[in-house]
Amino acid sequence: MSTASLRSVAEHQRHVTALVAPAGALGTEQVATDRARGRVLASAVVAPEPLPSFDNSAMDGYAVRAADLASASAEHPVRLPVAGDLPAGAALGRLEPGTALRIMTGAPVPHGADAIVEVEATDGGTEIVEIRAAPEPGRFVRTAGSDVGPGQEMLAAGTVLGPAQLGVLAALGVAEVVVHRRPRVLVCSTGSELSENPEPGSGTIRDANGALLAAAVEDAGGVAVRRLWVADDVPAFLALLESELAHGDVDLVLTSGGVSAGAYEVVKDGLGPRGVEFVKVAMQPGMPQGSGRFAGVPVVCLPGNPVSALTSYEVFVRPALRRALGHPRPSRPVVRAALTEALTPLPSKRQLRRARLDRDAGTVTPWGPPGSGFLGWFAGADALIDLPPDGHPLRRGDLVDVWDLTTG
Ligand SMILES: Nc1nc2c(c(=O)[nH]1)N[C@H]1C(S)=C(S)[C@@H](COP(=O)(O)OP(=O)(O)OC[C@H]3O[C@@H](n4cnc5c(N)ncnc54)[C@H](O)[C@@H]3O)O[C@H]1N2
Numbered sequence: 264m265s266t267a268s269l270r271s272v273a274e275h276q277r278h279v280t281a282l283v284a285p286a287g288a289l290g291t292e293q294v295a296t297d298r299a300r301g302r303v304l305a306s307a308v309v310a311p312e313p314l315p316s317f318d319n320s321a322m323d324g325y326a327v328r329a330a331d332l333a334s335a336s337a338e339h340p341v342r343l344p345v346a347g348d349l350p351a352g353a354a355l356g357r358l359e360p361g362t363a364l365r366i367m368t369g370a371p372v373p374h375g376a377d378a379i380v381e382v383e384a385t386d387g388g389t390e391i392v393e394i395r396a397a398p399e400p401g402r403f404v405r406t407a408g409s410d411v412g413p414g415q416e417m418l419a420a421g422t423v424l425g426p427a428q429l430g431v432l433a434a435l436g437v438a439e440v441v442v443h444r445r446p447r448v449l450v451c452s453t454g455s456e457l458s459e460n461p462e463p464g465s466g467t468i469r470d471a472n473g474a475l476l477a478a479a480v481e482d483a484g485g486v487a488v489r490r491l492w493v494a495d496d497v498p499a500f501l502a503l504l505e506s507e508l509a510h511g512d513v514d515l516v517l518t519s520g521g522v523s524a525g526a527y528e529v530v531k532d533g534l535g536p537r538g539v540e541f542v543k544v545a546m547q548p549g550m551p552q553g554s555g556r557f558a559g560v561p562v563v564c565l566p567g568n569p570v571s572a573l574t575s576y577e578v579f580v581r582p583a584l585r586r587a588l589g590h591p592r593p594s595r596p597v598v599r600a601a602l603t604e605a606l607t608p609l610p611s612k613r614q615l616r617r618a619r620l621d622r623d624a625g626t627v628t629p630w631g632p633p634g635s636g637f638l639g640w641f642a643g644a645d646a647l648i649d650l651p652p653d654g655h656p657l658r659r660g661d662l663v664d665v666w667d668l669t670t671g
Protein backbone atom coordinates (compact mmCIF):
# COMPACT_ATOMS: atom_id res chain seq x y z
CA MET A 264 0.00 0.00 0.00
CA SER A 265 1.46 3.33 -0.98
CA THR A 266 1.77 5.92 1.77
CA ALA A 267 -0.58 8.17 -0.23
CA SER A 268 -3.45 5.81 0.60
CA LEU A 269 -2.82 5.78 4.35
CA ARG A 270 -5.50 7.35 6.53
CA SER A 271 -4.31 10.26 8.68
CA VAL A 272 -4.23 9.93 12.46
CA ALA A 273 -6.71 12.80 12.82
CA GLU A 274 -9.16 11.16 10.45
CA HIS A 275 -9.04 7.81 12.24
CA GLN A 276 -9.46 9.62 15.57
CA ARG A 277 -12.67 11.15 14.17
CA HIS A 278 -13.92 7.71 13.07
CA VAL A 279 -13.29 6.11 16.45
CA THR A 280 -14.74 9.04 18.39
CA ALA A 281 -17.89 9.07 16.27
CA LEU A 282 -18.23 5.32 16.86
CA VAL A 283 -17.52 5.23 20.60
CA ALA A 284 -18.73 8.57 21.85
CA PRO A 285 -21.80 9.88 20.09
CA ALA A 286 -23.13 12.61 22.43
CA GLY A 287 -25.11 11.28 25.37
CA ALA A 288 -24.83 7.67 24.14
CA LEU A 289 -24.05 6.16 27.50
CA GLY A 290 -26.57 7.99 29.65
CA THR A 291 -26.25 8.84 33.32
CA GLU A 292 -26.67 7.17 36.68
CA GLN A 293 -27.13 8.17 40.30
CA VAL A 294 -24.34 7.02 42.61
CA ALA A 295 -23.46 7.40 46.27
CA THR A 296 -21.12 10.36 46.68
CA ASP A 297 -18.65 8.33 48.69
CA ARG A 298 -18.27 5.98 45.71
CA ALA A 299 -17.99 8.74 43.11
CA ARG A 300 -14.28 9.53 43.12
CA GLY A 301 -13.07 10.29 39.57
CA ARG A 302 -16.59 10.31 38.12
CA VAL A 303 -17.85 13.19 35.96
CA LEU A 304 -20.99 15.06 37.04
CA ALA A 305 -23.80 14.88 34.51
CA SER A 306 -25.97 17.35 36.47
CA ALA A 307 -24.92 20.39 38.43
CA VAL A 308 -25.00 20.17 42.22
CA VAL A 309 -26.91 23.00 43.90
CA ALA A 310 -25.93 23.70 47.50
CA PRO A 311 -28.80 22.54 49.74
CA GLU A 312 -27.57 24.75 52.59
CA PRO A 313 -25.01 27.53 53.09
CA LEU A 314 -21.40 26.90 54.03
CA PRO A 315 -20.60 27.62 56.74
CA SER A 316 -24.14 27.20 58.02
CA PHE A 317 -23.58 29.54 60.99
CA ASP A 318 -21.30 32.47 61.80
CA ASN A 319 -18.19 31.03 63.42
CA SER A 320 -14.79 32.05 64.65
CA ALA A 321 -11.77 31.94 62.35
CA MET A 322 -9.35 32.12 65.31
CA ASP A 323 -8.78 30.91 68.83
CA GLY A 324 -9.37 34.04 70.95
CA TYR A 325 -12.20 36.07 72.40
CA ALA A 326 -15.64 36.93 71.08
CA VAL A 327 -16.28 40.62 71.75
CA ARG A 328 -18.32 43.65 70.74
CA ALA A 329 -16.06 45.85 68.63
CA ALA A 330 -17.66 48.93 70.20
CA ASP A 331 -16.40 47.88 73.67
CA LEU A 332 -12.80 47.93 72.38
CA ALA A 333 -12.76 51.10 70.27
CA SER A 334 -10.04 52.65 72.43
CA ALA A 335 -7.90 49.50 72.90
CA SER A 336 -4.21 49.62 71.88
CA ALA A 337 -0.90 48.09 72.97
CA GLU A 338 -0.27 51.18 75.15
CA HIS A 339 -3.83 51.37 76.48
CA PRO A 340 -5.24 47.85 76.68
CA VAL A 341 -8.90 47.35 77.62
CA ARG A 342 -9.77 44.78 80.33
CA LEU A 343 -12.98 42.78 80.02
CA PRO A 344 -14.38 40.08 82.31
CA VAL A 345 -14.38 36.60 80.66
CA ALA A 346 -17.92 35.26 81.00
CA GLY A 347 -17.22 31.70 79.77
CA ASP A 348 -15.81 29.41 77.10
CA LEU A 349 -17.10 28.48 73.65
CA PRO A 350 -15.25 25.44 72.28
CA ALA A 351 -15.92 24.20 68.72
CA GLY A 352 -19.20 22.29 68.78
CA ALA A 353 -20.64 24.53 71.55
CA ALA A 354 -24.26 25.66 71.31
CA LEU A 355 -24.89 29.22 70.25
CA GLY A 356 -24.15 31.50 73.22
CA ARG A 357 -24.94 35.12 74.14
CA LEU A 358 -22.40 37.84 74.84
CA GLU A 359 -23.41 40.53 77.32
CA PRO A 360 -22.11 44.05 76.55
CA GLY A 361 -18.85 44.84 78.31
CA THR A 362 -17.76 41.21 78.57
CA ALA A 363 -15.76 38.70 76.47
CA LEU A 364 -16.23 34.98 75.82
CA ARG A 365 -13.22 32.77 75.19
CA ILE A 366 -13.87 31.16 71.80
CA MET A 367 -12.12 28.48 69.75
CA THR A 368 -11.76 28.25 65.96
CA GLY A 369 -15.01 26.96 64.44
CA ALA A 370 -17.23 27.71 67.46
CA PRO A 371 -20.41 29.68 66.76
CA VAL A 372 -20.03 33.42 67.27
CA PRO A 373 -22.44 34.22 70.11
CA HIS A 374 -25.39 36.61 69.78
CA GLY A 375 -24.24 40.08 70.66
CA ALA A 376 -20.63 39.57 69.49
CA ASP A 377 -19.47 41.09 66.20
CA ALA A 378 -15.71 40.44 66.24
CA ILE A 379 -13.07 38.00 67.39
CA VAL A 380 -9.78 39.08 68.94
CA GLU A 381 -7.09 36.47 68.43
CA VAL A 382 -5.44 35.21 71.62
CA GLU A 383 -2.08 36.64 70.51
CA ALA A 384 -3.47 40.21 70.88
CA THR A 385 -4.40 39.55 74.52
CA ASP A 386 -2.82 38.34 77.76
CA GLY A 387 -4.80 35.08 77.44
CA GLY A 388 -6.70 35.75 80.69
CA THR A 389 -9.41 33.32 81.80
CA GLU A 390 -11.12 35.51 84.45
CA ILE A 391 -10.28 38.93 83.06
CA VAL A 392 -8.70 39.44 79.67
CA GLU A 393 -6.51 42.34 78.70
CA ILE A 394 -7.03 43.19 75.03
CA ARG A 395 -4.38 45.20 73.16
CA ALA A 396 -6.11 45.81 69.81
CA ALA A 397 -9.30 47.45 68.57
CA PRO A 398 -10.96 45.02 66.13
CA GLU A 399 -13.06 46.15 63.18
CA PRO A 400 -16.60 44.75 63.32
CA GLY A 401 -16.55 41.40 61.50
CA ARG A 402 -12.87 40.71 62.18
CA PHE A 403 -12.15 36.94 62.14
CA VAL A 404 -15.86 36.09 61.81
CA ARG A 405 -16.61 33.52 59.10
CA THR A 406 -20.16 34.47 58.25
CA ALA A 407 -22.83 31.96 57.27
CA GLY A 408 -22.81 31.41 53.49
CA SER A 409 -19.52 33.26 52.99
CA ASP A 410 -18.01 30.16 51.32
CA VAL A 411 -21.06 28.69 49.58
CA GLY A 412 -24.36 30.53 49.39
CA PRO A 413 -27.62 28.57 49.77
CA GLY A 414 -29.06 27.55 46.41
CA GLN A 415 -25.76 28.37 44.71
CA GLU A 416 -24.69 26.11 41.81
CA MET A 417 -21.86 24.49 43.67
CA LEU A 418 -20.40 22.16 41.04
CA ALA A 419 -21.19 22.46 37.34
CA ALA A 420 -22.08 19.54 35.07
CA GLY A 421 -18.81 18.22 33.62
CA THR A 422 -16.89 18.56 36.89
CA VAL A 423 -14.58 15.66 37.71
CA LEU A 424 -15.05 14.60 41.32
CA GLY A 425 -11.69 14.77 43.07
CA PRO A 426 -10.75 15.35 46.69
CA ALA A 427 -11.88 18.99 47.01
CA GLN A 428 -15.18 18.32 45.25
CA LEU A 429 -15.94 15.23 47.34
CA GLY A 430 -14.98 17.19 50.44
CA VAL A 431 -17.44 19.98 49.76
CA LEU A 432 -20.19 17.48 48.91
CA ALA A 433 -19.55 15.77 52.25
CA ALA A 434 -19.61 19.14 54.03
CA LEU A 435 -22.96 19.91 52.41
CA GLY A 436 -24.42 16.46 53.13
CA VAL A 437 -24.99 15.66 49.44
CA ALA A 438 -25.22 11.86 49.60
CA GLU A 439 -25.86 11.10 45.92
CA VAL A 440 -24.80 12.62 42.63
CA VAL A 441 -25.79 12.14 38.98
CA VAL A 442 -22.77 11.15 36.90
CA HIS A 443 -22.06 9.95 33.37
CA ARG A 444 -22.18 6.19 33.13
CA ARG A 445 -18.79 4.51 32.75
CA PRO A 446 -18.26 2.85 29.36
CA ARG A 447 -18.13 -0.96 29.72
CA VAL A 448 -15.42 -2.47 27.58
CA LEU A 449 -14.85 -6.07 26.58
CA VAL A 450 -11.13 -6.70 25.97
CA CYS A 451 -10.40 -9.54 23.57
CA SER A 452 -6.87 -10.71 22.74
CA THR A 453 -6.36 -12.94 19.73
CA GLY A 454 -3.63 -15.30 18.59
CA SER A 455 -2.92 -19.02 18.69
CA GLU A 456 0.48 -18.22 20.17
CA LEU A 457 -1.08 -17.06 23.42
CA SER A 458 -0.90 -19.41 26.36
CA GLU A 459 -1.45 -19.24 30.13
CA ASN A 460 1.73 -21.17 30.79
CA PRO A 461 4.13 -20.94 27.90
CA GLU A 462 7.24 -23.11 27.89
CA PRO A 463 10.17 -20.75 27.32
CA GLY A 464 11.31 -21.13 23.72
CA SER A 465 8.18 -23.04 22.72
CA GLY A 466 6.85 -20.34 20.40
CA THR A 467 3.99 -19.51 22.73
CA ILE A 468 3.73 -16.34 24.83
CA ARG A 469 1.64 -14.85 27.62
CA ASP A 470 -1.19 -12.39 26.90
CA ALA A 471 0.23 -8.93 27.59
CA ASN A 472 -2.38 -6.98 25.64
CA GLY A 473 -5.32 -8.16 27.72
CA ALA A 474 -3.64 -6.87 30.87
CA LEU A 475 -2.46 -3.57 29.44
CA LEU A 476 -5.69 -2.73 27.66
CA ALA A 477 -7.89 -3.62 30.63
CA ALA A 478 -5.69 -1.44 32.84
CA ALA A 479 -5.77 1.38 30.30
CA VAL A 480 -9.58 1.24 30.13
CA GLU A 481 -9.93 1.42 33.91
CA ASP A 482 -7.32 4.15 34.03
CA ALA A 483 -9.36 6.30 31.64
CA GLY A 484 -12.47 5.86 33.80
CA GLY A 485 -14.10 2.96 31.94
CA VAL A 486 -14.92 -0.54 33.19
CA ALA A 487 -13.09 -3.53 31.73
CA VAL A 488 -16.06 -5.88 32.06
CA ARG A 489 -14.30 -9.02 30.87
CA ARG A 490 -10.94 -10.05 29.45
CA LEU A 491 -10.92 -12.88 26.93
CA TRP A 492 -8.52 -14.66 24.72
CA VAL A 493 -9.30 -16.52 21.49
CA ALA A 494 -7.12 -18.54 19.10
CA ASP A 495 -6.74 -17.72 15.39
CA ASP A 496 -10.00 -19.46 14.55
CA VAL A 497 -12.60 -17.27 12.84
CA PRO A 498 -15.73 -19.28 13.70
CA ALA A 499 -14.61 -19.59 17.34
CA PHE A 500 -13.83 -15.84 17.48
CA LEU A 501 -17.22 -14.85 16.05
CA ALA A 502 -19.07 -17.31 18.27
CA LEU A 503 -17.30 -15.96 21.34
CA LEU A 504 -18.10 -12.34 20.46
CA GLU A 505 -21.74 -13.23 19.78
CA SER A 506 -22.18 -14.99 23.09
CA GLU A 507 -20.39 -12.25 25.01
CA LEU A 508 -22.43 -9.48 23.41
CA ALA A 509 -25.65 -11.37 24.07
CA HIS A 510 -25.25 -10.39 27.75
CA GLY A 511 -26.06 -6.83 26.66
CA ASP A 512 -23.54 -5.33 29.08
CA VAL A 513 -20.86 -4.13 26.66
CA ASP A 514 -20.54 -0.62 25.17
CA LEU A 515 -17.30 -1.27 23.28
CA VAL A 516 -15.25 -4.27 22.18
CA LEU A 517 -11.49 -3.76 22.01
CA THR A 518 -9.64 -6.48 20.13
CA SER A 519 -5.90 -6.80 19.67
CA GLY A 520 -3.99 -8.71 17.01
CA GLY A 521 -5.05 -10.31 13.76
CA VAL A 522 -5.39 -7.15 11.69
CA SER A 523 -2.37 -7.00 9.40
CA ALA A 524 -1.40 -8.89 6.27
CA GLY A 525 -0.64 -12.45 7.41
CA ALA A 526 -2.34 -15.70 6.53
CA TYR A 527 -4.15 -15.98 9.88
CA GLU A 528 -5.70 -12.60 10.61
CA VAL A 529 -8.59 -13.73 12.73
CA VAL A 530 -10.03 -10.29 13.48
CA LYS A 531 -9.78 -8.95 9.96
CA ASP A 532 -11.02 -12.19 8.40
CA GLY A 533 -13.89 -12.49 10.87
CA LEU A 534 -15.08 -8.89 11.06
CA GLY A 535 -14.04 -7.51 7.66
CA PRO A 536 -16.79 -9.34 5.76
CA ARG A 537 -19.25 -8.21 8.46
CA GLY A 538 -18.79 -4.51 7.88
CA VAL A 539 -15.88 -3.60 10.15
CA GLU A 540 -13.47 -1.38 8.23
CA PHE A 541 -9.75 -2.20 8.23
CA VAL A 542 -7.36 0.57 7.27
CA LYS A 543 -3.74 1.56 7.49
CA VAL A 544 -3.10 4.73 9.41
CA ALA A 545 -0.08 6.95 8.73
CA MET A 546 1.38 6.30 12.15
CA GLN A 547 4.21 4.35 13.72
CA PRO A 548 3.62 2.28 15.75
CA GLY A 549 0.01 1.34 15.13
CA MET A 550 -0.39 1.33 11.37
CA PRO A 551 -3.04 -1.41 10.94
CA GLN A 552 -6.35 -0.45 12.55
CA GLY A 553 -10.00 -1.49 12.39
CA SER A 554 -13.28 0.05 13.52
CA GLY A 555 -16.96 -0.63 13.06
CA ARG A 556 -19.82 -2.50 14.69
CA PHE A 557 -20.55 -6.13 15.41
CA ALA A 558 -24.02 -7.15 16.58
CA GLY A 559 -24.70 -3.42 16.92
CA VAL A 560 -21.85 -2.85 19.38
CA PRO A 561 -18.87 -0.59 18.53
CA VAL A 562 -15.67 -2.55 17.94
CA VAL A 563 -12.18 -1.06 17.73
CA CYS A 564 -9.49 -3.43 16.48
CA LEU A 565 -5.93 -2.66 17.53
CA PRO A 566 -2.73 -4.21 16.21
CA GLY A 567 -1.21 -7.09 18.15
CA ASN A 568 2.28 -5.84 18.93
CA PRO A 569 1.86 -4.72 22.56
CA VAL A 570 3.55 -1.34 22.00
CA SER A 571 1.33 -0.76 18.97
CA ALA A 572 -1.78 -1.84 20.91
CA LEU A 573 -1.12 0.53 23.81
CA THR A 574 0.00 3.44 21.62
CA SER A 575 -3.05 3.02 19.38
CA TYR A 576 -5.24 2.90 22.47
CA GLU A 577 -3.70 6.20 23.65
CA VAL A 578 -4.17 7.87 20.29
CA PHE A 579 -7.63 6.62 19.29
CA VAL A 580 -9.48 4.92 22.12
CA ARG A 581 -8.64 6.83 25.27
CA PRO A 582 -9.82 10.23 23.99
CA ALA A 583 -13.03 8.65 22.68
CA LEU A 584 -13.73 6.85 25.98
CA ARG A 585 -13.13 10.06 27.91
CA ARG A 586 -15.49 11.95 25.60
CA ALA A 587 -18.10 9.25 26.17
CA LEU A 588 -17.59 9.80 29.90
CA GLY A 589 -18.25 13.52 29.52
CA HIS A 590 -14.71 14.19 30.69
CA PRO A 591 -13.64 17.84 30.26
CA ARG A 592 -10.08 16.81 29.34
CA PRO A 593 -10.37 13.93 26.88
CA SER A 594 -6.78 14.22 25.63
CA ARG A 595 -3.50 13.93 27.43
CA PRO A 596 -1.84 17.25 28.17
CA VAL A 597 0.76 18.10 25.54
CA VAL A 598 3.87 19.93 26.70
CA ARG A 599 6.83 21.30 24.75
CA ALA A 600 10.19 19.88 25.80
CA ALA A 601 13.74 19.98 24.50
CA LEU A 602 15.16 16.78 23.02
CA THR A 603 18.24 15.41 24.80
CA GLU A 604 19.31 13.67 21.60
CA ALA A 605 18.83 13.99 17.86
CA LEU A 606 15.77 12.39 16.19
CA THR A 607 14.68 12.19 12.58
CA PRO A 608 10.92 12.20 11.87
CA LEU A 609 9.60 9.50 9.54
CA PRO A 610 8.61 10.15 5.95
CA SER A 611 4.80 10.19 5.55
CA LYS A 612 4.03 8.84 9.04
CA ARG A 613 3.38 10.48 12.37
CA GLN A 614 5.55 8.83 14.97
CA LEU A 615 4.93 8.43 18.69
CA ARG A 616 8.17 7.59 20.42
CA ARG A 617 8.21 6.32 23.99
CA ALA A 618 10.13 8.76 26.13
CA ARG A 619 11.01 10.03 29.56
CA LEU A 620 10.00 13.55 30.38
CA ASP A 621 12.01 15.60 32.86
CA ARG A 622 9.40 18.12 33.95
CA ASP A 623 11.83 20.21 36.00
CA ALA A 624 14.48 20.47 33.28
CA GLY A 625 11.92 20.75 30.45
CA THR A 626 13.70 18.00 28.54
CA VAL A 627 12.63 14.72 26.96
CA THR A 628 14.67 11.62 26.21
CA PRO A 629 13.57 8.95 23.70
CA TRP A 630 13.23 5.70 25.63
CA GLY A 631 14.07 2.54 23.72
CA PRO A 632 14.08 1.81 20.00
CA PRO A 633 11.17 2.89 17.78
CA GLY A 634 10.04 -0.71 16.95
CA SER A 635 6.75 -2.01 18.32
CA GLY A 636 8.19 -5.07 20.04
CA PHE A 637 9.77 -3.21 22.97
CA LEU A 638 7.15 -3.39 25.69
CA GLY A 639 9.84 -3.57 28.37
CA TRP A 640 11.06 -0.14 27.29
CA PHE A 641 7.52 1.23 27.27
CA ALA A 642 7.21 0.11 30.89
CA GLY A 643 10.06 2.46 31.75
CA ALA A 644 8.64 5.44 29.84
CA ASP A 645 6.21 8.10 31.03
CA ALA A 646 5.61 10.12 27.88
CA LEU A 647 5.23 9.96 24.11
CA ILE A 648 7.12 12.25 21.75
CA ASP A 649 4.72 13.23 18.95
CA LEU A 650 6.65 13.74 15.73
CA PRO A 651 4.70 14.97 12.69
CA PRO A 652 5.52 13.28 9.39
CA ASP A 653 8.17 14.55 7.02
CA GLY A 654 9.85 16.91 9.46
CA HIS A 655 13.44 18.11 9.28
CA PRO A 656 15.99 16.12 11.27
CA LEU A 657 15.83 17.36 14.85
CA ARG A 658 18.88 18.17 16.93
CA ARG A 659 19.52 17.96 20.64
CA GLY A 660 17.81 20.97 22.24
CA ASP A 661 15.07 21.25 19.60
CA LEU A 662 11.56 21.55 21.05
CA VAL A 663 9.02 18.80 20.40
CA ASP A 664 5.42 18.04 21.47
CA VAL A 665 5.25 15.50 24.27
CA TRP A 666 2.19 13.69 25.65
CA ASP A 667 2.48 13.41 29.40
CA LEU A 668 1.18 9.92 30.22
CA THR A 669 1.22 10.52 33.97
CA THR A 670 -1.57 13.08 33.96
CA GLY A 671 -4.79 13.83 32.20
N1 LIG B 1 3.53 -8.19 5.65
C1 LIG B 1 3.18 -7.34 6.63
N2 LIG B 1 3.39 -7.72 7.88
C2 LIG B 1 3.07 -6.90 8.87
C3 LIG B 1 2.53 -5.62 8.59
C4 LIG B 1 2.28 -5.27 7.25
O1 LIG B 1 1.80 -4.18 6.93
N3 LIG B 1 2.64 -6.18 6.29
N4 LIG B 1 2.27 -4.77 9.61
C5 LIG B 1 3.10 -4.94 10.78
C6 LIG B 1 2.65 -4.08 11.83
S1 LIG B 1 3.04 -2.46 11.66
C7 LIG B 1 2.04 -4.54 12.92
S2 LIG B 1 1.66 -3.46 14.19
C8 LIG B 1 1.69 -5.92 13.10
C9 LIG B 1 0.24 -6.06 13.51
O2 LIG B 1 -0.12 -7.37 13.42
P1 LIG B 1 -1.46 -7.98 13.93
O3 LIG B 1 -2.33 -6.95 14.48
O4 LIG B 1 -2.00 -8.82 12.88
O5 LIG B 1 -0.99 -8.78 15.18
P2 LIG B 1 -0.44 -10.25 15.28
O6 LIG B 1 0.19 -10.62 14.01
O7 LIG B 1 -1.51 -11.07 15.81
O8 LIG B 1 0.66 -10.03 16.37
C10 LIG B 1 1.75 -9.18 16.18
C11 LIG B 1 2.78 -9.45 17.27
O9 LIG B 1 2.21 -9.14 18.53
C12 LIG B 1 2.20 -10.27 19.37
N5 LIG B 1 0.96 -10.29 20.14
C13 LIG B 1 -0.27 -10.34 19.61
N6 LIG B 1 -1.17 -10.37 20.61
C14 LIG B 1 -0.50 -10.33 21.76
C15 LIG B 1 -0.90 -10.33 23.11
N7 LIG B 1 -2.18 -10.36 23.46
N8 LIG B 1 0.07 -10.28 24.06
C16 LIG B 1 1.38 -10.27 23.70
N9 LIG B 1 1.81 -10.23 22.42
C17 LIG B 1 0.88 -10.29 21.47
C18 LIG B 1 2.28 -11.44 18.44
O10 LIG B 1 2.74 -12.59 19.04
C19 LIG B 1 3.19 -10.89 17.35
O11 LIG B 1 4.52 -10.96 17.76
O12 LIG B 1 1.90 -6.65 11.92
C20 LIG B 1 3.15 -6.37 11.27
N10 LIG B 1 3.29 -7.28 10.16
Ligand code: MOO
Nearest residue numbers: 548549550571635
Ligand atom coordinates in the same frame (compact mmCIF):
# COMPACT_ATOMS: atom_id res chain seq x y z
O1 MOO C 1 2.30 -0.26 13.04
MO1 MOO C 1 3.14 -1.55 13.72
O2 MOO C 1 2.31 -0.96 15.05
O3 MOO C 1 4.47 -0.44 13.77
O4 MOO C 1 4.41 -2.30 14.54
